[in-house]
Amino acid sequence: MTPRANYAAFVDNIFGAGSAKFDIAKTDTNNVVGALASPQRFAEFTANFEERLRRINAAIQSDPSLRKGVIGAVNRVAEDEWDGAYAELCALDYFLAASLTGPGNIELDHTVPASDTLASEMGMQNANHDMHLKSLGVSMDTKNLSDKTRQILDGIFDEFRKAKGIKSMMIMPTYDHDDDFTPYASNRPQLLAELVSGVDVNGRTPRLTSQVIPGLSYEFAWNAGVYISEGSYSPVEHATRHHLLLFGHIKKFSRTEPTAIVYVMFPWSGETAFFGFGKDTFQTEFGRQFFNNYLGSADLGKSFNKKIKSNITAADVTRHLSGVIFLDDKSVTAKDPKQINVEASFVWNKNAVLSLVGHPLDVELRRRGAVDRG
Structure with missing residues (x-):
């Protein structure tokens, strides 16, 4: 049985x-599907994920409106966007565990007019939130904490520095954070060659504008005062x-x-730095x-997201996000699979x-x- 066939049986057994x-x-697989195909090697994860899905299925019995969104996420775990779907299931399990945000109080895949x-500001007609906490009047969207584009670029920067004989130098890229990371992965050789x-x-060279990917540019910190040593980690710089x-x-x-x-x-889809020294500081600074x-x-906001069509300022943009939950x-x-096994923290926007x-x-x-990191 292939890992995907095993996962299909796993899903059907629960839902x-x-x-x-x-x-x-x-034959495609990923960290979650692969782990579930090796339950002896990944016994804790298999037990915890199964119990998580069983809790969510129990919530569906109380609130059938959840089923469509849940089944969609469960199926996406088998596909390329598996990490985002896994994150949605993790967040849903966490919020369903409390009555104020439990069955009957959560709406999944909540669509509203763009004017709301x-x-x-981007010329869209509608907007969608992963979750709407109906009784609390809060909209939420769930993400896996990982910048895949930046991870690809950091790998390219390492190869570039080696090719140029540069021991250590900070390179600051500018790119659209709303873009898909796929073009960066598929054009990796061209991006490296362009830098070299x-x-x-x-x-x-102080600055280089990419001809490979529109909107991508680099600034190079040649000044010795901004050099950083290899292997050093700063949670503040990471948050920056x-x-x-x-x-x-x-x-x-x-x-x-x-x-x-x-x-x-x-840990199977995020950056390792998120889980070690400085995690608390990173969250606060983020x-x-x-x-x-x-x-x-x-x-202007469009300086940070090129899909913005209006002249809304970056300051005004930031005031419309009420908080971040980790x-x-x-x-x-x-x-213990019977536990939610999630540690929560948050930073509110004052x-x-x-x-x-x-x-x-x-x-x-x-x-x-939950811990207040603010």
């Missing part, structure tokens, strides 16, 4: 025959790079109710820099137009032990 809709003949969100041929070490991811999600930011972006941290750094700035998923190693500070969601998260 009922015919629930698995994906092609089991394909900043999607209108386009940068003059002796002349210290990654908080820009939030500009990629602005079509989700609501004008009518608080909005939170939920980031799931999962939120703080997005919420505070653009206040008073005249920079869910640290422990399913790979947790020993400058938000629609605040979550003191909101019932704030109270509920604290009651459940």
Whole structure:
């Protein structure tokens, strides 16, 4: 039995025959599907993921409206976007566990007119949220905390530095954080060649605009004062790079109710730095820099997301995100499948137009032990 066929049987056993809709003949696999095909090797994860899906299925029995969204996510776990789908299931399991956000109080795949969100600044007609907490009046969208584009570029930068004989130098790329990472992966050789041929070490090229991918450019920190040593890690610097991811999600930011972006941290799809030293500082800085750094700035939002068509300022954009919630998923190693096995934390935007500070969601998260990183 192929890993995909095994996963199909796994899904049908929990949600009922015919629930698995994906092609089991394909040989493609991923970290989750592969682990489930080796239950002895990945016993803890298999038990934890199965129990998670059984809890979600039990919630479906109480609220059948959840089924369509859940089955969609369960099937996407077998496909290329598996990490995002896994994140959605993790977040759903967490929120379903409390009555205020449990069955009957969550709407999945919630679509609203674009005018209700900043999607209108992008010329869109509608906007969609993964989850809407109906009783609390909060819109949410769930993401896997990983910048795949940046990971690809960092790998290219390592090869570039080796090719040029540069021991250590910071390279700061500018790119659209709302773009798919696939063009970066498929054009990796061309991007490396462009850097190698386009940068003059002796002349210290200050900036290079890519001809391979529109909107991609690089700035090179030749000044010794900004050199960094190989292998060093700064959670603040990490947050400086990654908080820009939030500009990629602005079509989700609501004008009518608080909005939170939920980031799931999962070791099989995220960056290893998220799970070690400095995690707390990273989370604090990730939120703080997005919420505070653009206040008073005249920079336009389109400088950070090229899909914006209006002249809305970056500061105004940031005020429409009420907070960020981090869910640290422990399913790979947790020993008790009956537990949710998620550690939650959050950073609220104290400058938000629609605040979550003191909101019932704030109270509920604290009651459940979530940590305020703000």
